[in-house]
Each structure stands twice: as structure tokens, then as C-alpha cells.
Amino acid sequence: MHTLCLNAGSSSIKFAVYGGQGDDLTRQLRGAIDGIGQEHGRAWLKDADGRMLEDARGEFADHAAGIRVLLDQFHERVRHVDAIGHRVVHGGRELTQPTVVDDQVLEELRDVAPFAPLHVPHQIAVIEAVRQQYPKLPQVTCFDTAFHRRMPVLARRFPLPDEYWERGLEKYGFHGLSYEYITRRHPEAVAGRTIIAHLGNGASLAAVRDGEPVETTMGFTPTGGIVMSTRTGDIDPGVLLYLMRTENLASDDVDRLVNRSAGLLGVSGLSSDMQTLLNVEGENESARLAVELFCYHARRHIGALAAVLGGLDQIVFTAGIGEHAAEIRRRICVELGWLGVEFDEERNAGHAPIITRDGSRCRVHVIPTNEEWMIARHVGELVRLEA
Known part of the structure; x- marks a missing residue:
């Protein structure tokens, strides 16, 4: 199985391709689309040994344009991808575990977007751009907040009136994929x-x-x-x-x-x-x-x-x-x-x-962390279950 892991930030899309399943995962490619929304952008790709395979300059108007460049320009390199996994910064209260993307998940992500306006809207744009270009390719969202949902209520509660707790204002925590990698790989x-x-x-x-x-x-x-x-x-x-x-x-x-x-x-x-x-x-x-x-x-x-x-x-x-x-x-x-x-x-x-x-x-x-490995692991589990 080959998994493309995507990490969309405010002005970039970092990505990596992993081969294998279960814990036997090997990174084969990595790269990024940098400078999205800026005058001078860059798209680059390296192999598993760090050798530069592609390095192009260009202008990427938005994240949808960036993902189209990734899928088109690097098509020959990543064409055998079986599924895509996305790092999503915020899952809110409802999205508490890796989830296969469908219309309902996208709607829930739009509801969560105001909690992380600098990140989630870009990540939604990338998911939708992939869906438009490759509608049958499975996509999985992996949330940076999911790891912390098991914290006790006492740790998550802000000292605010109940009405704000009911509206979802609480401690969510982030970097969850990194923490999950450390706890899973190095118990x-x-x-x-x-x-x-x-x-x-x-x-x-x-x-x-x-x-x-x-x-x-x-x-x-x-x-x-x-x-x-x-x-x-x-x-x-x-x-x-x-x-x-x-x-x-x-x-x-x-x-x-x-x-x-x-x-x-x-x-x-x-x-x-x-x-x-x-x-x-x-x-x-x-x-x-x-x-x-x-x-x-x-x-x-x-x-x-x-x-x-x-x-x-x-x-x-x-x-x-x-x-x-x-x-x-x-x-x-x-x-x-x-x-x-x-x-x-x-x-x-x-x-x-x-x-x-x-x-x-x-x-x-x-201990070196590896959020992309964790994403690929989740994708492999879910896509296998869906199949």
C-alpha cells in the first residue's frame, strides 16, 4: 500500500509518500509546496535518501492550486498512491479519531473551522481539491486534537460560565499526532x-x-x-x-x-x-x-x-x-x-x-518524532477496514 500524507499549513503543503502497512512503513518520497499565496512559490520533491528529484519555482494562488500542482507535476512520482491522509489541526468535540472523508465529515470540519481559522479552512480546501481531481481516492483525516480528548474533564475545563463550555470552549491540546507517535512507538x-x-x-x-x-x-x-x-x-x-x-x-x-x-x-x-x-x-x-x-x-x-x-x-x-x-x-x-x-x-x-x-x-x-508515519499508520488501518 502507498499512502500520500499531506500537512497543509497557512502558506505551505508538506507531503510524504509511505509504502507498506501496519508498523512496517517506509518513507519513499517527501516534499513541499511552499509560498502559497505569495509572489514566489516553490515546489520540491526528494527521494528516501534526500536526493532532490524535482525543484520548481512558480506562483500558487491558494491551497487548491498548490495541491493541483502536486498531483499534476509530480504525477509520475506519486501515481501509485492508494489513499491520502491529512493532518488536520482541529477536530472539535465530535471528530475524536481518524476518519474516512465523506460529505458529513466535511460539514463537521466546516463547523470546526472557526476554532482554528488559520489552518482548518486551508485543510478543507486541500481535501476538496483532491476529491475533485480524484473522486474515488480514499482520504482520511487525522486530528491533532484527538490524542488529548482522553484527558480528564478537570484538565479540559476553563473557569468560564457553563454556557461557554456547552459551546465547545475548552482545552483541546495540539501536536497530538506527535505525542501519539511517541507513546505508540516508544512505550x-x-x-x-x-x-x-x-x-x-x-x-x-x-x-x-x-x-x-x-x-x-x-x-x-x-x-x-x-x-x-x-x-x-x-x-x-x-x-x-x-x-x-x-x-x-x-x-x-x-x-x-x-x-x-x-x-x-x-x-x-x-x-x-x-x-x-x-x-x-x-x-x-x-x-x-x-x-x-x-x-x-x-x-x-x-x-x-x-x-x-x-x-x-x-x-x-x-x-x-x-x-x-x-x-x-x-x-x-x-x-x-x-x-x-x-x-x-x-x-x-x-x-x-x-x-x-x-x-x-x-x-x-x-526521540525523533514522525507525525507522517502516524498518519500513514492510521490510513492503512482505516482503508483496510473500509475495504
Whole structure:
């Protein structure tokens, strides 16, 4: 079986082709359509070894145009696809597990779209474009919120009147496909009381007990939680009310501020890229402050999640920063001795799978995540069942 996995963002469509079924899945191709809606776009494709197969420049008016280019321009490469899986950021209350796309699912997605207006409408557009071009090709939606639906009500409830709870305003959590991959593929790393730190451009942490979700840092939207590349993380809503009143900010202005102009970029005034900030922090005080704020927020939330779990047995670092930025892991972990973390500088610098000393009461793992593998796994299960 060959599965095309699609991940539509606000201005891009990342994709990968996996072959095989069950846990025996191999990535054969990967690529992206970048710069959607911008003057200069790019479509590229690499093989399993990372060799560039296609690299074209163009202009892609919207996501539907981008997916048409993918299916047309790369047709010879991906023509044997049996099914398509989509990462969908938000499933709301009703869409709580991977689901084969039909008219009813699309209608439910349209109802959920206001919860994630920067993502879900684009993902719907991609699904509809595929349906139009290949109406018989099975499509499966995989939701980033689904993993967290098993959290207790106490963790999901906001301190708002009941009417808002009834309207679906609650903590949904995100990065669920990443957390699901870690818990499914590496159960030994999440045995007992565990915090998984998905640290990338978007960053969140999740508390799990024997692999089952207990709490997470992102809330109703992916804006909450710890400081991120361009997002604020948690912030006193009074700050936003003050700015709306004194600077006449409209909702779109607030959206841009908290999602695109804040975080590492806003504090440093230089870049949203962690490695760039690490490279210059020695001579740039604002860059140093941004990096320290990120690590401080991560430690603070680890402490809070450990309190929810009643202690801590393991930590897992994953995603771009978590997997590759040894210095960030170091700054977070060296302050966690009170939780039983006996940090090993040498193992961490060498990106070892375990970066604590032998016998550490709390073990710390570094595990690469793979959301696309998880999507392909779900697609294989559902399409086989449907057949």
C-alpha cells in the first residue's frame, strides 16, 4: 500500500509518500509546496535518501492550486498512491479519531473551522481539491486534537460560565499526532509518569501516565502554553484588553500580535529561529533574553505538569528544537535536579538517546518524532477496514 500524507499549513503543503502497512512503513518520497499565496512559490520533491528529484519555482494562488500542482507535476512520482491522509489541526468535540472523508465529515470540519481559522479552512480546501481531481481516492483525516480528548474533564475545563463550555470552549491540546507517535512507538519511554516536550517552531508539553494523556500546555488554540517561535504562549488576557482599548486593536491585529509577531521573534527583535539566536546571543542581549525565556517557560511548565502527575519518572524531548538543540536541553535539564534528573553533559552533547546518568531517578530521552508515519499508520488501518 502507498499512502500520500499531506500537512497543509497557512502558506505551505508538506507531503510524504509511505509504502507498506501496519508498523512496517517506509518513507519513499517527501516534499513541499511552499509560498502559497505569495509572489514566489516553490515546489520540491526528494527521494528516501534526500536526493532532490524535482525543484520548481512558480506562483500558487491558494491551497487548491498548490495541491493541483502536486498531483499534476509530480504525477509520475506519486501515481501509485492508494489513499491520502491529512493532518488536520482541529477536530472539535465530535471528530475524536481518524476518519474516512465523506460529505458529513466535511460539514463537521466546516463547523470546526472557526476554532482554528488559520489552518482548518486551508485543510478543507486541500481535501476538496483532491476529491475533485480524484473522486474515488480514499482520504482520511487525522486530528491533532484527538490524542488529548482522553484527558480528564478537570484538565479540559476553563473557569468560564457553563454556557461557554456547552459551546465547545475548552482545552483541546495540539501536536497530538506527535505525542501519539511517541507513546505508540516508544512505550518504554512513557512508562509511569512522563512529560513529553514537543519543542519546535510550535511548542507544547504533555503529561502522560503510562502513555495516557493527563494534561497539556496548549489550550483552545495552539497559541497557549510556552513561548514559541512567533507565538506568545500563555499571557494575561488583560494585556490584550489593554492594547485593544489603548491602541484600538481589532481582532485581526491581536491575532497577528500573539501568533506572528511575538515569541522568540518579538523578544529578540531579530529572528524566530532558535539556532540563529543561539549563534548570536553572546553579543546580542535581546537574543539571549529570548532563549532564556523559552527555557524558563519550559522548566516552569515541566514543574506544573510534574505536580499534576504527582512526581516524574521520565522526560522525552522531541521535534526540531527538542531533537537537535543540545544547548536548550541542557539549560532546561540542569535546573531539574529536584525532580530527580541527573543530567549527563557528554551524552547530551552527543545527542544520545538517553541524556541522564545511569541510575538517574528521572530518565530523559531524546526521540525523533514522525507525525507522517502516524498518519500513514492510521490510513492503512482505516482503508483496510473500509475495504
